[in-house]
Amino acid sequence: MPPSSPLIGRTGELARLREACRRLPGVVLVGGEAGIGKSRLVREFTAEFAAGRAGARVLTGGCVELSAELLPFAPFTAALRGLVRELGTGGIEELLPGARGLARLLPEFGDPDEAPADEARARLFELVLTLLERLAEQGPLILVIEDAHWADRSSRDLLDFLIRNLAGAVLVLVTYRSEALHRGHPLRPLLAELDRVDRVERLEPGRLTRAQTRRMLGEGADARRAAEVFRRSEGNPLFVEALAGEESADLPESLRDLVLAGVRRLPGASQEVLRIAAAGGQTLEDGLLAAVTGLEGAGLDEALRPAVEANVLAVDGEGYVFRHALIREAVREDLLPGESRRLHLAYARTLEERPWLVPPGRAASERAYHWYAARDLPRALESAWLASGEAMRSAAYAEALALSERVLELSERVPSAVDRTEVLKRAMIAAELAGELERGVELAGAALERVDEPVARTELLSCRGRMKLHLHRAEGAADLREAAALLADRPPSATRARALATLAKYAFKLPDSLDETWRMAQEAVRAAREVDDATALVSALMTLALRDNVPDERRLALLEEIEPLLERCEDYNEVLRYKLSVSHVLESAGRHEEAHRVARSGQEDAVVRGLGRIMGTILAYNATEPLVSLGRWDEALQTIEEVTERLPLSRHMGSLRGLSGEIHTARGDLRRAAADLDFFLKAVRRGPVRRAEDLFAVIRLEVSLRLAEGDHEGARGSAEQLLDCGEMADDARYTWPVLALVARACHDEKELDPYLKRAAELSVIGPVMEAHRLAFEAECARITGSGPSWTEAAEAWRALGRPYQEAYALLRAAVEDRSGAAERLERARKLAADLGAVPLLAEVEEARSRLGGASPVRGLTTRETEVLRELAEGRANREIAQLLSISAKTVSVHVSNILGKLGVSSRGEAAALARRLGL
Missing domain, CATH: 3.40.50.300 (P-loop containing nucleotide triphosphate hydrolases)
Structure with missing residues (x-):
């Protein structure tokens, strides 16, 4: 690096x-x-x-x-x-x-x-x-x-x-x-x-987050590699840099010397206790350490105190934690093989005899770890199977998957009474819930090879189909259809009702599958009611409630009718999907604050339940989209960064990068916007599964970026995909925003005509679509000669609390009608400045200068404007001072004032704004 x-x-x-x-x-x-x-x-x-x-x-x-x-x-x-x-x-x-x-x-x-x-x-x-x-x-x-x-x-x-x-x-x-x-x-x-x-x-600079660590490794860094570097470095930048180029699991020698420096200065007794502690884990309870070391009371305290005072160990509740994971790793690597095995055996036996020495819930997994490290394979297998069940009950799905995989590995080496098919099923479920979908698909395939019974096959096919579709693999639909058909000639059952509901739920997102969606959902409702299965009923009713040709308020009413059933729903993913659906419709209805609140609540709940990687990320998108609408852009970017730390699927991360790309484009950071677009494009095009909310969002970002670059032909080329995209759910909702943008890139009726025809095919449901329609037709009016005024569009956006769209409409309204232009431009200026939308702010200031004869940059004195002109030329303070015959110190004061008045943080941003204003 x-x-x-x-x-x-x-x-x-x-x-x-x-x-x-x-x-x-x-x-x-x-x-x-x-x-x-x-x-x-x-x-x-x-x-x-x-x-x-x-x-x-x-x-x-x-x-x-x-x-x-x-x-x-x-x-x-x-x-x-x-x-x-x-x-x-x-x-x-x-x-x-x-x-x-x-x-x-x-x-x-x-x-x-x-x-x-x-x-x-x-x-x-x-x-x-x-x-x-x-x-x-x-x-x-x-x-x-x-x-x-x-x-x-x-x-x-x-x-x-x-x-x-x-x-x-x-x-x-x-x-x-x-x-x-x-x-x-x-x-x-x-x-x-x-x-x-x-x-x-x-x-006191803090450690880097997982997302920042990955950025430090480079935009193209493999997500899992970045996660491993983050785990070992704990976000320490020097350690990240040292580990970045290391393929080996061993610590680089220079890094080992650095992290062990404090350990080597400790007394011999302290170093010996640290060696024993390093075999135990990153965190150790005082009682467990006493039992394994054989030191009690004052003897243990005397050995540990120098390590605590030297900040090698820190006190953590009733125990101790290594100040950094790499310290423990380096000390542990110094253990001889026989020494390591004996220590792990001592920990395993101690935890078998006295499991209360560690907090509830940790004993099983720690025993499994130590038996495995001690190479006692029969006990390692048995303890890993018990620990995987405990991890599932605790919603620690990633740990449950790792433990189940260990059982699968060990069962091939030592005899065991554990049913391998049951292990495969548990591992598959854990993989789905942990978001490890590629591995989950493999495990489901291995289980299906061992299972002939129709009910079990239906459950396995449904699970594999879901995971494949989350991975944008279209063959997942075939799995879901086979699962729905397997029990068709058998008595009604919850398994078949859930298979039908799952097919309806995912067909809803497949192109040209809406008829199948409604048919399967209705059949699932009948099957669920016949056997009184609330889980299938909730899922199917939610799918029906999301029909996009139904007014938003009616959809919300249908969802409210489902809420009482949630208490009996056995699949918490469906409970979270309820919050997802409500927030989706609220955002469509322009109720942005409510949409954010509901989705944020669901997002936090998903993380607590161990479902953060998939459902948590999808809900995070629904929580972030309203923030973008409301102009709370810094908060939106912070949410996106938080989600990145959970290693979401690229498809879901792509949607979030689409939102950050919109913000970066509006703020004039086109380099970052282009990186967001590139990531989003790869995520959407990774497989044949297409959804309007992904496909049209990536088109919207691409059109926005081309417009920002001044490439109108490129913007129109990007938008052509709208013209023949097949039947998709939420078509109108996601098409209107793109039409309102691409109209800006059209210069005559020939270029505009295909988009006018596309608009004529679309329904308008709710105030958000209506505002986009007004903006589209107002934009078209400069070519067609008739249409709503920009003032109408500005009022529609203002009523929805959408500041960026309102500011743009106010700018256009001021150009369209000079009466009241000053007031409109003043409000547009304030909105754009508060958002940090520098390109739009520059357009507003240019319009003020052109329409009102005002200073090109509102609020600057004549001298400050002169200094800004020289900044735009790239001159240093000393050069500006000589040109304007003032002191360098005075120039420095003027520059500070300019940065404050323009709301920018650097000379470079100020210079860029000056160039846009023609200074």
Whole structure:
């Protein structure tokens, strides 16, 4: 991973550092574990700082591990030596009369004077303070002190003095390793004292999320590989980087040395207990550790205390946890094979005899782990089978799958009374619920080879068909149809009713299958009522309630009638599907807040129930779509990032990336929007299964992106897929938004005519479709010469609470009718600015200038507008100052004002906006 790779997951931290720069003098103490990215964060920020401010200067000095004994003032010597190279001793003497007093730090100034130690020290501190303040008069200054946990006493005292006394445009950044600060560490009391100083704030970068880890590995990183790197690194950026290129399961030597450094400094007794603990797990209860080590009470405490004080272990409730999983991994890898086996055997026997030593629910899986690691295969098989059942009952489906797979593996090596077919079925169900669908399909196939009985085959075929269709494999429909037909000549049963309901549920999403959907759903309702099966009845009634030619309020009423049946439904996926369906219809009806609330509730419930990977992700889409509608874009992007951490199926993730692509397009980040589109296209086209909500959403994003790029021909080409796509559920709902967009790319009646014909075929149900129709026809009016006004469209969007669409309609209305244009443009400007929709904001400001003769950028002074013009040319502050005959410091103030007034975060964004405005 090259050092020039983009900084991932530090947007908030960079924002806080930028804010600290606006309140100088200031101090930020940046703490965190080794490898968390403190130095990288500081380097990124100081490079931005130096590039964006004329006369800005950064002085950097680092402490070294020897400094406490041998190198007093080491970080300050390093920081000022760079200044000597830049200015020379003469330049420093011009700034600082008496600079010879710096000789105690810098040999370049000769030999230190013979003044008494206390007097010389006080004089030195004053000289350093004065020098920094004089430098700050020339331009803003950052002083960086790295690795303060190694700082010597003299450096700590000087740092304390400077922080309490500095004035002017100076920012002090201090980094330190938090895990190095044991209870007696000399930096701890200084940090505690500095916390009381008003100008001081603490900043502690956190570990990366799973999604951020994957981004760090690169957009093309394999999801499972990224998940494995995240599991082992726990989101520590340095560890991610070290593991990124490693195919081996072994730790790289350099990383092993880093994580074991703290362990090797511990007393021998502590290291021995850590070796035993590493065989046990990442977290260990005090009682279990005592039983396996044979140490009791004070003896165990005495061995563990140094490890806790050195931050190798942390106290966790009634037990201990390794500070980082890689510490445990490195210690465990140091165990000899025989030693490892004996330790696991000791853990397994202890848990057999005293299972209460671990929390309820963990004993079975931990016994299975230790028997397997101890190579006692018969007991490993038996305990894994029991543990897999316990994991299923606890909704730990991924663990249940892994344990069931172990049973399958061991049953081929040792005799067992466990029925292999039952193991395959449990593993298949666990795989479906855990979202491991490819493996689930394989397990279902293996089970079907062993089963002839029709009822069992029906259940297996239904399960395999569902999983195949979730994977966009069209042959899943054949499985579902075979399952529905298998029991047709047998007495009514819940199994057949559920098979019919499942076929109806999934046929609803297949192209040209709507007639089959309604027929199967009605047959399922009859079959379910005949045997009083609430699960099949709920599923079939929900499918019927979602007919898209029924008004939304009627569909909601039908869904409400189903709700009382949910208490008897045995499949919690159907309970979640109820929330999914309600939120789907509420969003269609324009009741966005309610749609978000219902879907978010279902999403959280899915995660708690262990169903987060599939149903949780689908519900997350339904929770995010209303946020996009409502203009709560940052919240939407945050939700999408949260979901990414669950490794959702690419098809479901594709839908979410479609939403993020819409946001990035509207904000002018076309590079990220193009990446979102590429991901979405691959996800949708991965198989032959097509749904309107996927297919038309990807067309909508593609058209939006082509329009943003100014490629009208490309936009029309992308939209041609709308013209012949076959019969699909929710056709009108997902087609209208694309028509409203593609009309913008049409220049004459020939180009527009196919889309007018397509629109004539569509129904209009509810206020959202009506608003899209108004926008489409208003757009068409510039070619056809007649149609609704943009004012009507703007009012429709305003009533729905859709700010982006309203702002666009207001802009068009102002151009269409100049009476009241100023008021419309002012509201459009505010809406676009609040959204961060920079391209639309630029269009609005351009219209204000053209229609009203106003300043091209509202709110900027004449001088600020001149500065903005020069920014658009890519000029630095010093160049702008020379051109406009003002000081560089004044330019810096103007730039800060411009960024604030435009609502942008960088010079680059401001320059891009200026270019769009023709400045």
